[in-house]
Amino acid sequence: MSTGVTRPAIGDWRTLEELGALQDEQLPRTLAAAARSPFYRARHRGQTPMDRAELQDCPLTTKQDLRDQYPFGLLAVERRALATYHESSGTGGVPTSSYYTADDWHDLTERYARKWVGIDASDTFLVRTPYALMITGHLGHAAARMRGATVVPGDNRSLAMPYARVVRVLHDLDVTLTWSLPTDPLLWAAAAERVGLRPSTDFPALRALFVAGEPLTPARRSRISEIWGVPVVEEYGSTETGSLAGECPDGRLHLWADRVIFEVYDPASATTRPAGRGQLVVTPLYREAMPLLRYNIEDEVELSYAACGCGWQLPTVRVLGRAGAGFPVGTAVVTQAVLEELVFSLPLDYGVMFWRARAEPDRLLIQIEVVDRYRSAAASALATAVGRVYDVDVDVTPLPPGGLVPTQVLTNSPDVVKPRSLFGAGEDWGKALLYH
């Protein structure tokens, strides 16, 4: 089902007023789509909002609403019009469904493809995010295909793609762009070093690493960039919405406000504002299959309309996630973000890429992987740095490489077999039918 809608591209508006006008122009179609959704029809008792002022009176759509509507309670088109069905990776319990038409996919891929480094036909694009149920792998895949790139579908949850194979593919296929969690390029670097390859020099085709899906501190991000010698380009979104923000050449995340209306919700006062700090609330403007009105993503963010040097007339966002949550040690509350910043501020030469910490009631235990030569230097530098931030007893233990991420995980290339029932005399038939 094609709506014949033209979607804006960056540069189609020059001011924030023009951006608002683009939103207002599209909003009636969004509200009409919502009126076709059983969930919103029931919620609004047939009185669907007609304009932005009435939209502001609508209750927020919550994650619980989406779970309650599993699987098709928000479906606003005929089932036959659907192109894909997805579920987000919840931690147990009822899944959250999302579904898209072919036209929805045009909007999704265009938003994803807004990468300042560009994606074109000369690129070889390794997709290293999940394909199973989630949207992320398909999103990178579809956007790279739309730009004419060669896609290498790698996944990160498939037994067919262990780290050793990722390194081989990156190297032998001259991969130029990758799409993964921020942690993955660190693991590839360790896996590359295990086979005698240096990330900064032995992968000359690589030109950028696209990452999303985990909080990423500036220190870790610069470290990944230093290790590989290419920019790390961040992206922010969810399976229920696709890409919501992408990076500009100045390294800031901009919200795609030409495609989505954004608000910030303050749970304490139960009010929303156009900007400031709070939970991110979204109304996607180009959605057919599953319209969402004022959907609360529940990520803590800071949204700003202050001008950015890049010149894009789009608000910027800092995603704080749930990173604010910490663990008590004595009277201090220790957070992952602060520790990550400290670990990745250690000198590059120390080679510290992997760490873990445990907040005991009376002290903080930290383990780092570090080569023998820098054991004591790295441990004492980190203990000092932590002591400057937190008034806690800290115990940093240096572990040899392989101490946190087993070498076997980085070097293994397990066979992926096909299911089989007939075996020869003397063959082990214990794996009959099991292919993993």
Ligand SMILES: [Zn+2]
């Ligand atoms: Zn910018």
